[in-house]
Amino acid sequence: MAKADNIFNIRGRLGDFIFCQRNGKTYVKRYSGGFTKAATQNHPNIKVGQERFAQVSKYAKRLKQQLQPYLWRQKDGTFHHQLMGTFLQLAKNEPEKAFSEIVRDLESYSTLTNKSLNKNSKIDPSGLLYDATTNKLNLGTIPYELAVKYSGMFLKVATGWYGVTDGEISLSEPYIQYVKLDGQKTNEDFVVDFAPVDNNHKQLPIVGLAVVYSDDKASESPHTMHTIMACFFEMRNV
Numbered sequence: 001m002a003k004a005d006n007i008f009n010i011r012g013r014l015g016d017f018i019f020c021q022r023n024g025k026t027y028v029k030r031y032s033g034g035f036t037k038a039a040t041q042n043h044p045n046i047k048v049g050q051e052r053f054a055q056v057s058k059y060a061k062r063l064k065q066q067l068q069p070y071l072w073r074q075k076d077g078t079f080h081h082q083l084m085g086t087f088l089q090l091a092k093n094e095p096e097k098a099f100s101e102i103v104r105d106l107e108s109y110s111t112l113t114n115k116s117l118n119k120n121s122k123i124d125p126s127g128l129l130y131d132a133t134t135n136k137l138n139l140g141t142i143p144y145e146l147a148v149k150y151s152g153m154f155l156k157v158a159t160g161w162y163g164v165t166d167g168e169i170s171l172s173e174p175y176i177q178y179v180k181l182d183g184q185k186t187n188e189d190f191v192v193d194f195a196p197v198d199n200n201h202k203q204l205p206i207v208g209l210a211v212v213y214s215d216d217k218a219s220e221s222p223h224t225m226h227t228i229m230a231c232f233f234e235m236r237n238v
Contacts, residue, residue, distance in 0.1 A: 052091055055099040059169075060084045066171045067117075067230060070158045070208030074118065075224035082119050086112065104164045106204055112232050121229035123209055130205045130233040135194045137207065144184035146211055150222065155179040156210045159195040162232065163203040172198065174208065178215035205233040 010019040010026065019028050060083040067074075076082075090108060091099050102108045114126050127140035143155055158174035175195035184190065194205065211227035212219040221227050 052099055053088070056084060056087050056091055059099070059103060060087055062169050063087075066169045067208070069174050070160065070171075070206070071118070071210070071228055071230055073210055073212075073221045073224055074228050076118060076120055076228075078120070079118060083117065086117065100167050103169075104167070106163075106202060109204060109232055113234050114231055116229045116231050118225070118229050120225040122226040123211075123229040125207075125209075125229060125231040128207065128231070128233070130194065135197055136191050137194045137205075139179070139190040139192060141184075141187060141189070142209070143179050143181060143190045144186060144188065146227075147181035147184050150181050150211050150227075153181050153222065154212050154215045154219075155181055156208075156212050156215075156219075157192055158208040158210075159192075160206055161195060161198055161201075161203040162206045163201050165201070170201075170203075171206070172203075176217070178212075180215070181211070207231060207233070 011021055012019060013031055016031050017028050018031050019026060021027075060080060064080055064083060087103075090111070091102060093111065094102055094108065097105075114128060116123065116125050123142065123146070127142065129138040129140065130136075131138065137157070137159060139155075139157070146155060155178070157177045157179060159177075160172040160174045162172075163170045172195060175193070177192050179190065179192065208230040209228070210221050211223075212221050
């Protein structure tokens with residue numbers, strides 16, 4: 001229904017026309033129809049989007065729980081939302097697939113390899129390299145770079161294997177090592193052992209890194225966001 005402040009000032013819908021006021025002037029355009037709230041909520045595309053969002057939300061919650069042994073120091077309140085954003089983008093990359101199918105297919109994770117799941121982390125995982133032949137992890141120059149700021153502290157390296165079986169996430173118990181941040185040389189690669197391989201499943205290698213005060217599993221991190229990171233590596237079929 002149109003609204004008139006006076007006979008010359010009309011706002012709203014009048015028949016097949018929409019009147020509006022801008023900068024003291026009256027404008028009119030033809031009414032093109034539109035969704036009612038009920039029609040919008042029941043539209044097939046809206047339903048599909050809502051279901052997909054719910055699936056991603058459920059997955060992100062489970063993944064966050066499964067990552068606890070790797071990232072228990074993670075206190076970033078936005079971490080769940082970061083996981084949501086990451087996996088919503090993963091779903092968007094393959095709209096023709098059901099989300100449950102996407103997370104089971106390890107090929108789908110190719111865009112996430114060597115990228116931190118914690119976007120607030122200052123640790124750059126792009127230089128990390130997993131060697132499937134030797135089952136070793138090359139930390140590159142990360143220990144040297146961290147030693148500049150955190151000399152005398154330790155880099156906790158938690159390695160393991162990630163997979164999805166029957167829609168359920170499986171993460172192996174982390175294999176934990178500590179690297180003292182002291183005496184590393186510029187451009188010198190630092191190599192550590194990786195968690196034992198499970199030859200019965202197709203899985204992705206995953207690592208969690210955290211700078212901590214001491215080589216004690218209960219040691220706190222000096223900064224709970226910037227010094228904690230987790231990422232996937234290149235797909236490995238075993």
